[in-house]
Amino acid sequence: xSKGKVLIVMSAADVWERTDGSTYPTGYWAEELAAPHxxxxxxxxxxxxxxxxxxxxxxxxxxxxxxLAGEECGHYVAHARKALEEFGPLLKLADIDxxxxxxxxxxxxxxxxxxxxxxxxxxxxxxEADREGKPIGAVCHGPAALLSARDEDGNWLFTGRRMTxxxxxxxxxxxxxxxxxWLLASRLRELGGVHVAGAAYQQHNIVDGNLFTGQNxxxxxxxxxxxxAALR
Numbered sequence: 001x002s003k004g005k006v007l008i009v010m011s012a013a014d015v016w017e018r019t020d021g022s023t024y025p026t027g028y029w030a031e032e033l034a035a036p037h038x039x040x041x042x043x044x045x046x047x048x049x050x051x052x053x054x055x056x057x058x059x060x061x062x063x064x065x066x067x068l069a070g071e072e073c074g075h076y077v078a079h080a081r082k083a084l085e086e087f088g089p090l091l092k093l094a095d096i097d098x099x100x101x102x103x104x105x106x107x108x109x110x111x112x113x114x115x116x117x118x119x120x121x122x123x124x125x126x127x128e129a130d131r132e133g134k135p136i137g138a139v140c141h142g143p144a145a146l147l148s149a150r151d152e153d154g155n156w157l158f159t160g161r162r163m164t165x166x167x168x169x170x171x172x173x174x175x176x177x178x179x180x181x182w183l184l185a186s187r188l189r190e191l192g193g194v195h196v197a198g199a200a201y202q203q204h205n206i207v208d209g210n211l212f213t214g215q216n217x218x219x220x221x222x223x224x225x226x227x228x229a230a231l232r
Contacts, residue, residue, distance in 0.1 A: 003044040003231075004102040008037065009093065009122060009145065011111025012055035018179035024110070027060035031069065031217040032107035032139050034079040039224035045102070049084060050091040052119055056084065060109045069217065093121040098128040103227055107220070108140030108166065110176070113184060116145035123148035127157055130210065135227040139214035140166045144184050146211075147191065159192030162208040164215040167197045 010033070015023040040047050051057060063069045064077045084090075098104075104125065106112065116122055126149040129136050138146055143165035149157040167185045171177040188195045197215070198204025204215040205222045210230070214223040 005046045005048055005100055006040045007096065007101045007104045007125075008033065008047055008049050009104060009106050009116070009125075010049060010051040010057050010090065011109065011114060011116050011145075012052040012057055013111035013114035014058050016110045016114050017181070019181055020179055022179070024176065025061070026110040026114070027058040028063075028080065028107060028111070029060050029069075029109040029140060029217055030063040030073060030076040030080045032063075032109070032142065032220045034076040034083065035220035036105050036107065036137065036139075036224035037083050038079055039221060039228060040105075043228045047083070047087075048091055048101075049087050050093050050096055052093050052115055052121070054090045054092040056090055057109070057111060063109070063217070093119065093125070096121070096125055098125045098132075098134070101129075101134070102231055103135040103137065104129050105224070105227070106136075106138035106142035106145040108142045108217075110141055112141050112144035113180075113182070117147040119145070119148045123150055127151075130157060133210050135210050135212060135230050137212040137214075137223045137227050138163075138165070139220050139223050140216050141184055143188060143213055146193075147187070156191045156193075158211065160194065161211050162194045162196055162206050163188065163211060163213040164196050164198065164204055164206045164219075165213060166216055167200065169197070170200050170216060173200055
């Protein structure tokens with residue numbers, strides 16, 4: 001029996017435009033989508049997938065490379081593909097009613113810094129979820145999506161909240177800092193987020209009220225575990 005529904009919001013972006021005019025291929029990061037999905041399903045929740053326009057984002061192939069994504073990456077790639085295939089066409093963010101969901105999860109890959117950070121439909125959903133105290137989880141580049149949540153005057157709703165996200169150090173180590181239009185952790189701090197960094201590529205999670213954030217792929221499972229504990 002389902003305990004309720006959880007919404008995973010994916011980016012629709014498959015490329016990230018760089019400051020030199022080049023493009024960097026992107027997609028969803030397997031572990032960041034699969035680990036939370038797996039944890040929520042095991043805990044008895046039904047999980048829906050949505051994106052801008054209902055577009056199915058491709059896999060970020062880097063997340064299928066054991067040298068970059070760890071020995072478990074094959075499991076996460078297979079789980080993510082199966083989950084998305086079984087779910088079928090993604091829901092459109094514009095059609096989502098937050099009343100139908102107990103929580104929302106924002107996985108990474110670089111896509112959120114391309115589209116979700118300024119998606120008005122997502123901003124509306126996050127504002128509603130936050131107002132009602134529903135758990136909001138974001139991991140790695142997923143916290144970029146939090147930037148979409150603004151009030152009528154354009155002020156960011158998560159100013160002053162403690163959070164973590166993929167750090168500038170990790171972006172440099174990954175090789176994607178140079179040419180990035182903006183760096184996520186720096187932008188969160190600039191806008192008033194209290195960004196708390198942990199060691200590069202090590203599991204690091206922050207909980208601030210109903211806001212759950214993870215720094216990198218290694219923080220994905222813990223993000224879901226913390227959210228499930230809060231829902232109980």
